[in-house]
Amino acid sequence: MYPRANTLGLIFKDNFILLEEQEGKHSKGIGYYYRPIGGTIELGEKSDETIIREFYEELGVEIVIKSYISCLENIFYIYENVGHEITQIYLVDFKDKDLYQNEYFIVSEKNKVTRAIWVAKEELLLGNKILYPNGLIDLLIEEF
Known part of the structure; x- marks a missing residue:
């Protein structure tokens, strides 16, 4: 297996952050875990293009990139399987400010x-x- 390049978008409302809630196996066990919206960078696609595409594909919303934050390298194990992600992190906002009123997506x-x-x-x-x-x-x- 090879490292996976991906991108994640951080979107804040006051002291809250929008995170996808998932349940299943993860590197700390089994149960609920949380992750910002984002996904895999496709060949020939820049990470800032990816984050815009992923928010639209996954949530059906348009975003604006406020700033690039950092790159994280994440090597993790789920049981015997190793995962390796190189993740570009962006600070983003909804284009439609009314979306901040939604309790969930x-x-x-x-x-x-x-x-x-x-x-x-x-x-x-x-x-x-x-x-x-x-x-x-x-x-x-x-x-933050």
Whole structure:
């Protein structure tokens, strides 16, 4: 297996961050975990183009990129399987400001349907909710 290049968008509302809620196996066990909206960078596509495409494909919304934040390298294990992601992180906003009033968003990706919810930053910092990719908590502490 090879490293996967991907991109994630951080979108904030007050002290809340929009995160996709997933359930299943992850590197810390089994159960719920959270991840910003984003996905794999396609060959020939720039990461800023990817994040715009992913928000539209997964949530059906348009975003504006506010700024590039950082790159995280995440090497993780789920049981015996190793994963390796190189992730570009962007700060983004909804184009339509009314979307900030939504309590949640349906996330559609291929055959999978989940939801994205507003999660209090404090819950993540206290470890009450598991956030991926690894290193994102440190970035939230440093940057926000």
